[in-house]
Amino acid sequence: MTFESFDDPELDGALSSGLSALAPELEPADTVLNELRPRFQRARRRRRVVQTSAAMTALLVIGGVAFAEAPVARRSHVTVESPDRHTDTTHKPTPSTSAHPTTTTPKPRNLSAGSAPTSTSQHTQVLPTVTPTTAAPTSDYPPSSATTPPPTSAVHVVPPPTHPLTPTTVPLPKPVRYYSYAGSVLVRLVHGQMLLLQVLPKDGYVGDVHVKRPLKIDVWFNRHGQMVSRVELIVVDGHIKQIRHSTFASDQGKTWDGRRVMVAGVAAGHHGTACPSKPLTKPAAQVASGPVSRSGDSDATASDKSDSSVA
């Protein structure tokens, strides 16, 4: 007690002794500590549980936020989400080769975990002569309209399977490619839902998946930041229908695939532009690399000419 303002040590001493006399006598600290030790341990366990729970909650929140942000980030990176783009080696036939161009469609990868296809299913579905029961349903293709020539099945030449067929395998539906002036879109109908396999813009165009839902896919093809063409697909009664295939701005009036390209706003409701058997206009090397946007040297007119000649 060194409180300098206290000038009465006797009073301080009396207060100290008097108040100390009021203090109770206690048990030895060791006894109390032994009694309290289980309580202390429980408190420590509770604290650790709380800390662990808080950490896990924080991780879940962070993971949830990251998951919620992920689709937006993917959309900003444009286009192709299908792993098929690296294996699609469809060749574009040259006009001088023959009237029956050869298209090689290798086995695509299993796209989603929910789909049941196996690795042997692709060959079985494209060769109806092997086992008719396992052939791919051709009803996935949109019905051909009067203005659109039906796709010729002769352009597909697929080598026969080199392994025996497994009777339990369920074939995957055949992927269908829909064309637009500035590129093409490869989709597949699985269990009544569309899977976007590939977006393949032509040189100088950029593909942008605008809508990607199980029943609707809308892909825009942009050039210099402006949308010049789009492919809009919907699923109606278990079939894919192309309801939009339009060209905008400076690309009006150009031809593609022997037909007049539609202008903006006129394309809605147009059906039958799917060309499942039409070969792609890209060389195999370019397609296999899966580029999304190219600043190629060939302009759209040149591509149109090649397409027209093929048709």
Add this chain to the structure above:
Amino acid sequence: MQEGKDAAPDRSLDFDDTFRRCFGPMVRSLAVAAGDRGVAEDCVQDAFMRAFVRWKRVSRLDDPVGWVRHVAVNRMRDHFRKLDRGGRAFARLQSQEVAVSAAPEEPNELAAMLDKLPAQQRIAAALFYVEDLSVGEVADAMDLSEGAVKYHLHAARATLRGALEPSP
């Protein structure tokens, strides 16, 4: 790994030593301040329990005992606040005539005077006179400035002086 195993008992030993050394004086001083041994024991035990679950951090402080005392004093203040709220609520509910038995006579005049002191003065006096802490330590425990502690001690001493002086 061996070091970690050795380190844990050391920490535990430090805590045990601290507990053995400080538990008794803290309970005694706070029992004087609260006028209730059970309340004081609860406050100090709770403070030591909080120190135990985070002893790794508390033991690295400059004054681990001061941290424990500070927590205990805060618990004591909470107790006083709770009593104050309870007293006010009881006064509000006393609108009807209720026969209240007279409070038992205090066996000690000093204890009666101490009970009339405000909580801050009671705690300051108990820590200063019973636990024999310095003004600075009392200030740390009560989270007050030293001047404020001196003020409370001066007021408490002036009040308690009457209980010690022989009545004419």
